[in-house]
Amino acid sequence: MNRTQKVAVITITGMLLTIALLALSLIPIFFFGWRMPLPARVACLTILFTVFSGGLFFAIRKQRKDEVEADERDIAIQKIAVIISLVSILVVVGMSLVVANLVWGLNAAVPLWMLMLLFGALVLIASVVYHAVILVQYGRGGSNE
Amino acid sequence: MSKTKIKNNLRQFRFENNQMTQAELADKAGVTRQTIIAIEAGQYSPSLELAIRIARAFDKKVDDVFEYEQ
Numbered sequence: 001m002n003r004t005q006k007v008a009v010i011t012i013t014g015m016l017l018t019i020a021l022l023a024l025s026l027i028p029i030f031f032f033g034w035r036m037p038l039p040a041r042v043a044c045l046t047i048l049f050t051v052f053s054g055g056l057f058f059a060i061r062k063q064r065k066d067e068v069e070a071d072e073r074d075i076a077i078q079k080i081a082v083i084i085s086l087v088s089i090l091v092v093v094g095m096s097l098v099v100a101n102l103v104w105g106l107n108a109a110v111p112l113w114m115l116m117l118l119f120g121a122l123v124l125i126a127s128v129v130y131h132a133v134i135l136v137q138y139g140r141g142g143s144n145e
Numbered sequence: 146m147s148k149t150k151i152k153n154n155l156r157q158f159r160f161e162n163n164q165m166t167q168a169e170l171a172d173k174a175g176v177t178r179q180t181i182i183a184i185e186a187g188q189y190s191p192s193l194e195l196a197i198r199i200a201r202a203f204d205k206k207v208d209d210v211f212e213y214e215q
Binding site: 002066068070071072074138 | 183192
């Protein structure tokens with residue numbers, strides 16, 4: 001597994017953990033009006049920080065001085081991943097608009113925090129898609145054809 | 146992923162060159178070992194520049210190492 005793959009695995013793990021923790025903290029607020037206590041929130045942030053920083057440190061550090069960080073195949077794979085993650089952003093925004101239209105109608109107004117949530121979701125989804133596409137391409141050979 | 150139309154003799158030349166490992170060839174060509182594995186397996190077509198660097202690692206011409214399947 002090269003450096004790009006290691007970073008992808010760690011980022012996906014971290015992002016999925018973030019999504020799970022966000023769901024754990026947001027769902028009770030929306031449905032039960034219950035807010036996670038401060039120590040639990042601090043514990044969640046500590047777990048996320050440890051996974052990201054620890055994992056990335058081990059993935060990014062060079063094992064040899066003259067180790068090649070990325071070559072033409074890595075760059076080609078990353079380019080395709082960028083395109084697909086951008087397409088995923090368009091799809092998510094489009095689907096969000098369709099759902100909002102169906103639920104609230106064309107003339108409804110949405111609060112600003114909802115746009116912020118959408119933005120956060122887009123960042124998470126685009127990042128997960130980007131790194132998932134990288135892993136899939138490495139698994140399939142990463143052909144440039 | 147479908148295999149490329151570029152055939153190669155990497156494995157043969159590696160063994161002819163003192164059983165050069167994929168890692169050693171990767172170092173000489175300036176790429177990662179995964180890329181050499183993918184090229185050798187016919188899953189990735191290298192750029193012209195990389196093909197030349199690989200051929201030079203064996204002291205061969207590009208045509209000797211790579212061939213296009215008609």
